[in-house]
Amino acid sequence: MKTMGNQNDRFGCVYSVAEIRAIETGALSMQLDQANPGTKSLMQKAGLAAANLAIELVGNLPAKILVLAGPGNNGGDAFEVAAILASRGHAVHVVQCGNAVDYSSDALSSLRKAQSYHVQLIDAVALASLPSDWALIIDGLFGIGLKRAPEGAIAGLIRHINQLAAQNAIPLLALDVPSGLSAETGQLAGTDGIAICATHTISFIGDKPGLHTGQGQDYAGQVSVESLGIPSSLFPPAKAHLNTAESLKGILQPRKQNSHKGSYGDVIIIGGASGMVGAAILAARAAQFSGAGRIYCCIPGVGPQYDSLHPEIMFRVPEEMDFEDHHVVIGPGLGTSAAVQALLIGAIKSAKTLVVDADALNLIAADPALAQLLASRTAASVLTPHPLEAARLLQQGVAEVQADRLFAARKLAQQLNAVVVLKGSGSIICKANGDVSINTTGNPALASGGTGDVLAGVTGALLAQGCSAAEAARIAAWAHGYAADELVEQGTGPIGLTASELLPLIRKNLNWLTKG
Incomplete structure (x- = not known):
């Protein structure tokens, strides 16, 4: 539209x-x-x-x-x-x-x-x-x-x-x-x-x-x-605005010649339990395509040693990583075991910036102490729930969330002291103070597995490059949705579009935003 x-x-x-x-x-x-x-x-x-x-x-x-x-x-x-x-x-x-x-x-x-x-x-x-x-x-x-x-x-x-x-x-x-x-x-x-x-x-x-x-x-x-x-x-x-390309211009600046990989932040992706390793790899690849300096893919339990398609991504054991100086994305394919809950607690307590997605959201929804720990963070936090995950966090039904999406996003952002991206048709990006942006990009091509993992990775990469939580969420939602719009316009989708196909166009969109 x-x-x-x-x-x-x-x-x-x-x-x-x-x-x-x-x-x-x-x-x-x-x-x-x-x-x-x-x-x-x-x-x-x-x-x-x-x-x-x-x-x-x-x-x-x-x-x-x-x-x-x-x-x-x-x-x-x-x-x-x-x-x-x-x-x-x-x-x-x-x-x-x-x-x-x-x-x-x-x-x-x-x-x-x-x-x-x-x-x-x-x-x-x-x-x-x-x-x-x-x-x-x-x-x-x-x-x-x-x-x-x-x-x-x-x-x-x-x-x-x-x-x-x-x-x-x-x-x-x-x-x-x-x-x-x-x-x-x-x-x-x-x-x-x-x-x-x-x-x-x-x-x-x-x-x-x-x-x-x-x-x-x-x-x-x-x-x-x-x-x-x-x-x-x-x-x-x-108190509410449309999230458009025009409103995002000027946030991402052209890169200086005198820069290096350390200039653009280190992102840790934590996720990928048995049978869901692809979710963490998708998020890591999205962070790579979105400009983070270094990406660490941390998979609990047994996982691959490298990504043959993108060997630039480094694989580590999550328990050995120091979250304090890193930008953490946690949740894609994470699972809900006691071991990963300990990782989530560590990330909430010490991550420089934090993106909480998928199973990490479900863990928080099931444990009021985790929710309180998240709400007490002073550093940037972004939550990326779909309506069912938002309903679990708010302890209500999906129909109630969808009945008033702006109200649900505002309530969740205020309760958890975070920027919330309530995904769906016209995704709602809400700050803890209740200010809302309604995303104007995206289409049904995004209704497939893995696209949320990509969004989380893009958001983490933008945080690593110095965007505020609200800026990262707004840019990620727009670039992610516009990539799907471009693909559909080109004849790829909406039926059968895959999350991996979004990555090159997301990269193109982010570079376009830097041109003023």
């Missing part, structure tokens, strides 16, 4: 529903204070912005456009769009799903404007009898305030529209948020929810987290943001 903006956007800033409502309230109060006959309402501005985007999608020639108008202000936005498109010569039909007596004054005004331009008002029953040759469908059923799943006739309409758009390759533009999707969490409302599956979403006032994480990426399509001309002074400092 791609996010677009305009010059008035706070590009990369993401706002909660409560923050959006507060901004809107402030803007409406300012509008009342400064009212004059030529001032456009927020609804009129939203309608104009959406109409302009709609025309970009269908072109300037007259087109047949279907608009869905719900019962609230989102329906008012829909009528405003319909009126503008009709005034520009397009044939517009509106499925009216609300009762006019329940509309706000602004929404009612927009409805009357649409009627004055001879927009065809129809119901869902009439829609079924019309030809399906729409050039564009616009969803204005529900906005950010939806609390429950669409049901009854509205749910049936959404199913019909999704099927109609998919079968006929009709672009589907959602106003503010696809109807049925939570703007806050990126999940469908209700246990058996349904939502509009948009190809494009225009987000009003500010960007919303639910468009970028959880199920949001499957429903929002390409996101653009329209701030409606609201002054910057009404926007609070953002």
Whole structure:
């Protein structure tokens, strides 16, 4: 999914529903204070912005456009769009799903404007009898305030529209948020929810987290943001941002000529129990491709003496390593024996920086004393759980974690005093103070064994090169996901892409970030 903006956007800033409502309230109060006959309402501005985007999608020639108008202000936005498109010569039909007596004054005004331009008002029953040759469908059923799943006739309409758009390759533009999707969490409302599956979403006032994480990426399509001309002074400092290439430029600096392998840190990878040695080797190779000066692969028990594909990696017995001056990645294929638990305790106590992944996370989840030991660390720590591992750490179900991924990541980061990368669609990178970044790269090609081990190795290498915990996590998540995006674009995947294939492209992405 791609996010677009305009010059008035706070590009990369993401706002909660409560923050959006507060901004809107402030803007409406300012509008009342400064009212004059030529001032456009927020609804009129939203309608104009959406109409302009709609025309970009269908072109300037007259087109047949279907608009869905719900019962609230989102329906008012829909009528405003319909009126503008009709005034520009397009044939517009509106499925009216609300009762006019329940509309706000602004929404009612927009409805009357649409009627004055001879927009065809129809119901869902009439829609079924019309030809399906729409050039564009616009969803204005529900906005950010939806609390429950669409049901009854509205749910049936959404199913019909999704099927109609998919079968006929009709672009589907959602106003503010696809109807049925939570703007806050990126999940469908209700246990058996349904939502509009948009190809494009225009987000009003500010960007919303639910468009970028959880199920949001499957429903929002390409996101653009329209701030409606609201002054910057009404926007609070953002507590969440999109993790984009633009936001990462300048963190990694070009390497100086006068440098050596010691300049870029030593990374110790601890993992690879019997049957899972490949996990540790993948993490070690990822650290090598990501620029660490020296990599030690420490496998508990019996393991290989070297990596024939990458002999640069050194193999050691983990019990003989001094963690104090090293950057430690622990967990890939680690197992959960008492011996490896002792290694984890040593790493938590003394590692210069620490990346905790996979089985190391499970050990911490099972032992409150280990969790407290981790939380007491003063040096940098990064945790990289997938949703099940996060659920174990939080002692709750996976569904509860996924129901509000930002909340889960914030809770975990605060409890364990670490930067947390909650993996998944729209990975959440969260600092202990609650500041969040939502990763914008990655695709289903990463849903295969070993890709998490690669992410852990990349993160450890970036810590070794001097990045802060948050910087390392953000850069690693972006470069890892973008490597998968590039491979899919080239025709490799998403089916069957392997973790090893990511490594050369991750290296390329990290070098690209140093170029400013």
